[in-house]
Amino acid sequence: MRRHAPEPITILGIDPGLAHTGWGVVEQVGSSYRCLAYGCVVTTPQDTIDRRLKQIYDEIVLVIERFHPTELGIEQVYFGVNTKTAFATGQARGVAIVACASGDLTVGEYTPGQIKQAVVGTGTADKAQVQYMVRAVLGLDHEPKPDHAADALAAAICQGNLREMRVLEQTVASAESRDASLRGTRSGARSRALREVSGS
Numbered sequence: 001m002r003r004h005a006p007e008p009i010t011i012l013g014i015d016p017g018l019a020h021t022g023w024g025v026v027e028q029v030g031s032s033y034r035c036l037a038y039g040c041v042v043t044t045p046q047d048t049i050d051r052r053l054k055q056i057y058d059e060i061v062l063v064i065e066r067f068h069p070t071e072l073g074i075e076q077v078y079f080g081v082n083t084k085t086a087f088a089t090g091q092a093r094g095v096a097i098v099a100c101a102s103g104d105l106t107v108g109e110y111t112p113g114q115i116k117q118a119v120v121g122t123g124t125a126d127k128a129q130v131q132y133m134v135r136a137v138l139g140l141d142h143e144p145k146p147d148h149a150a151d152a153l154a155a156a157i158c159q160g161n162l163r164e165m166r167v168l169e170q171t172v173a174s175a176e177s178r179d180a181s182l183r184g185t186r187s188g189a190r191s192r193a194l195r196e197v198s199g200s
Contacts, residue, residue, distance in 0.1 A: 006030040012069035012105065013156025014060070015148045016077075016093035019043055021056050022148025025067045026138065028160040035138040036067055038149040053095045060099040072097075072105040073159025075151065078112060108159040115151075118158035130154050 008029045015022035024038035041059045043052035074097065077090045100107060113123035120133045131143045131150045137157055144150040 009071065009160065010036070010067060010069040011071045011073060011156040011159050012063065012067070012100065013152040013154065013159065014072065014074040014093075014096050014100075015151035015155060016075065016089055016096050017148065018049075018052060018056075018088040018092045019045070020146065020148045021060070021092055021096060022146065022150070022152035023060065023063055024144070024149055024153035024156050025063065025069060026153060026156045026160070031164070033137050033157060033160065035140060035144075035153065037063075038144050038153055039063075040146050040148050049091070053091060056092055057095040057099045060096050061102065064099065064103040064105070069103070069105060071159055071163070072100045072107045073115075073155040073157075074100075074107065074109055075115060075155050076109050076111050108162065110155065110158050110162070114162070115154050115158040118161045119154045 006029055008027050011026050011028060013024045013026070019042070021041040022038070023041065025036040026033050027036055041056050043055050047055075074093065077086055077093060097107060110118075116125040116130060117123040119125075119137070120129050125133075127147065131147070134140075134150050134153050134157065135143050138153065144153055
């Protein structure tokens with residue numbers, strides 16, 4: 001029986017930040033990826049917070065309208081030492097997610113460690129290793145710049161890889177459930193047959 005080729009899936013990745021929000025769009029076909037575009041939304045501290053957030057929202061909407069992604073991979077906020085920066089990143093992340101919700105994208109949220117694990121194979125990878133693997137996976141002849149865009153492409157690849165893993169896990173779980181049900185049916189049939197023989 002001839003198997004159908006997998007349908008291409010367009011994924012948007014976002015590395016949120018108030019000053020710099022990186023974005024990257026990839027197309028996934030099976031286990032293969034190619035880069036469609038990437039960039040960075042840059043806001044200026046001279047603008048008010050509402051204008052900066054609106055700029056992020058508007059530019060992400062334009063990306064969605066141009067490339068029509070169906071899924072989003074976005075990095076979760078890391079609350080490290082600088083709480084003020086973390087809150088600002090959270091605001092940028094929020095408006096980016098709202099922009100994606102307006103485009104009906106399926107949202108996947110990942111920690112930095114999950115993204116590194118999915119792209120490099122280790123959750124402790126450094127930035128250079130992530131950039132190298134993003135370049136290799138997407139078949140680029142250069143490393144994506146700025147770093148925020150490279151991180152966004154990594155988030156998109158993470159979304160694709162972990163979705164494939166979830167589908168596989170669901171398939172295995174479904175097969176195991178069917179096997180258990182079949183074993184139960186056979187066991188029940190044997191028990192009924194034994195009772196009938198004993199009663200005859």
